[in-house]
Amino acid sequence: MAQKDWLGLKKELPARRRLVLTILSFLLPLALWSAVSYIPWLWHPYVRVTVPGDVGLYDEGTYVPVADFKQQVAECQRDKVAPPEGELTNPVYLPAPHQVFRAFYTAFTTAPELQDDPWLYQALGRSIRTIFWGFVLSSLIGVPLGILCGTYRFFARLHEPFIEFFRYAPAPAFSALCVAVLGIDDAPKIAIIFIGTFFQQVLVIANTVRKVDPALIEAAQTLGASRWALVRRVIIPASLSDVYTDMRILLGWAWTYLIIAEVVGAMSGISAFIVMQARHQHFDNVYAAILMIGIIGFGSDLLLAKLGTVLFPWKRPRGAGAKRTWIAWIREPGPAWRKSVRKITPAPAQP
């Protein structure tokens, strides 16, 4: 029966099971990580020296391979000197989960090692700012151009072949050029995100716009829509929700270009933070920063997905559409809004 079948092909799972699996998808890697970190006989190829004893090579906190350590202990016992003591540990580049989670907090509260280095929140802020401007500038030109190409064959023929050619030139290839033209500050970084996003954006959006159901366009024509009205009142709104989804995917790509952008010119943002922390062997901070990028990216996408269901109520599954929100008011101020407000606010208690 479907109820018992966890592996049904192309069958949607019940909501409860979906949630369980979503949580599991995060818990499984975490469990693996915890196992490697906390079970002493799993991996743990090093010994961290706690008491150096009489071994001149050892200091407190030195990492030595297990075999070397055992040999030193044996030699000390043979020579009747104080043997070193230590605990089994993983390499310094694999901190345990609790250390990383602690770093989540401490990374924000710890001052940078050098006076001029940015705090973590400053680094993150700079990264987000770089992505934001790169993506916004790209969208300002890319979205209208994409819609234009998707609507009119003329513009598609005029622009798309070149863009198609140009998008194979990888954005990093332009890094030297960007720095030469735009200096070493934020401008070349934004330019790289722009280059990485823009060309894909035009092509993807043009394709989405081309997929608008021609029957809708014909229906509008028989209702007397002029050329311009067809674009403004049919083609754009018909493709808008899919364009929105495209934008979410493109924003994900922009994050991958961020790392390239940040090592261009003067290293900056979260990449610079990660490199600095790694140089100082603060790998817990490195992992915390990586997780933060993941959380920001994943979180913003979830948020945008949620916003999508508000912006495009007709895309909601049947039955869920009756709920109207503030966006209804933006589209159609007046009675509809007032009616929905009446519905939402509880009726005052009868005296």
Next chain:
Amino acid sequence: MIADYQSQNPAVADRFARIKQRPVRLTVRGLRKSFLSDGQERTVFDGLTFDVHRREFICVIGPSGCGKSTFIRIVAGLDECSGGELLLDGKPVGGPGPDRGMVFQGYTLFPWLTVKRNVMFGLEMQGKGRETADVEARQWLDMVGLAHVENSYPHELSGGMKQRVAIARALANEPRILIMDEPFGALDAQTRAQMQSYLLQIWKKVDVTVLFITHDLDEAIYLADRILVLGANPGRVLEFIENPVPRPRTPDQCVTPEFMAIRHRLEELIHPPVEVEEERVPMVKMTSAGDEVE
């Protein structure tokens, strides 16, 4: 016993005489459509010639390949003809326009607009203000009995309701002619029967000529004043039949002699008795269970 489909009933003759006195709305003269395919000219239909009068309900039937869809797309202005004349109220028909409303087979409501905004769409295209359009749209929705779902989105409606909204949307422009391309083809039998009677009720209240394509003979007889029967390869007018079944129409009429007679005639025209050559079916060797056991 099947009566002659050309009714001798004077009341029927009188009805059609009166219809013919109404002004001609659509004039079709030698209409031809052909296209080039692999360098060869293929004719979809040729020499379509007939008149349609004001407030007439015309059903178009014909086998696949007779070009009935192409024909009404030309009337709607979505396709161009290759020759002949097509006049609406004496004026040549150009591109698509609000004087010819169209209801498609698929659901073509705009999914991003509420039901009422869908109906308002055409009105706004005519340059009517928001407020006027709003009031008129409400009236049209009232007429198709869907005023209560005016703020729903199309995906929340059933197939039958969607088509009723589509009818309201097309009629709101007050077109001279309403073109319907198998509008109930995707509906189940029961909803379909309901929609047919809805359509007749609406048509009674509105001054509009209807051009209705269907492949369902009963539907054509139930709805039409006259039935245009097209033949295929190439498409041409086989007959333009005056439907003798009296109005108001009811579903029970399908057992009356008139109904049966005209249905019989339509069957003859659409599915002419063909001499089928006995096909040589290759003998398939069947393995018997016994063979397998041995």
